[in-house]
């Protein structure tokens with residue numbers, strides 16, 4: 001059993017599963033957004049806003065953001081533990097990554113539910 | 116006789132500051148296909164200091180694993196006709212492990228990972244009078260697993276093992292981990308799985324499949340790793 005404090009869930013299996021589930025969520029959301037844009041070529045600001053007033057679109061959007069944050073952390077944590085051997089370098093990289101992803105989450109939450 | 120250039124990785128830590136490639140010209144008899152190991156013997160006649168491991172010379176002992184013209188394999192069962200590029204043969208030690216001298220690498224990390232998966236049968240039920248029997252179907256589950264000769268060709272061709280040889284068990288170790296998980300006579304399944312459920316031991320495998328590509332015994336560590344993953348999933352779902 002290899003110990004590690006910085007990965008998402010402490011368990012390789014959970015990380016692995018979440019990486020796959022989040023990929024499906026992100027893909028579904030991408031298909032959804034592209035589909036909406038293709039189906040409404042003359043979409044204006046009002047109808048775009050109306051779309052994002054719908055509760056399920058808000059939930060779906062936030063879920064997609066959560067999926068991106070988790071997916072990015074797991075993926076880049078893996079890359080960092082592969083290629084960044086000096087501990088200091090890796091911790092600084094992971095700290096910047098963590099702050100960035102957290103910021104995404106807050107900004108996305110505000111965009112979806114309005115500040 | 117045809118002339119062949121063998122380019123060999125040379126390094127003697129006692130005298131060389133750093134490794135270098137040495138070209139040795141050898142005369143290869145025509146009309147028959149030599150194995151790469153035979154070519155190494157010819158090269159050693161030219162330079163007796165050349166160092167490599169070999170023992171059974173028929174692909175059973177796993178001693179002469181090396182990087183042959185860019186691909187890991189056993190020198191004794193790799194035909195020259197397949198291995199040479201043009202009129203040149205390039206021989207390097209297995210990648211990713213410390214070089215002891217020339218083509219000889221220090222396999223400690225590889226064995227340590229093997230040791231970690233407890234490569235022996237564990238069974239805490241009272242031993243029967245004769246032996247623990249297995250149905251032919253259960254025995255068949257070990258085919259494609261027990262044949263591994265621990266040559267390290269697979270693990271040393273795996274980038275995930277290169278970057279984390281101290282944490283990632285590697286294809287060879289994981290093939291054996293599955294060999295004991297799949298064994299109907301082994302009762303330590305839960306403990307074995309618990310030891311593997313961290314982000315490195317199994318999950319550092321990214322499905323590159325270099326292991327499958329190089330295994331001289333035609334084994335499939337990637338498939339075994341997939342089995343371990345599904346077992347972890349079903350046992351904890």
Ligand code: SF4
Pocket residue numbers: 262263264265266267268269270286287290329330331332333334336
């Ligand atoms: S799985 Fe194949 S390549 Fe890997 S150590 Fe065993 S025999 Fe060698």
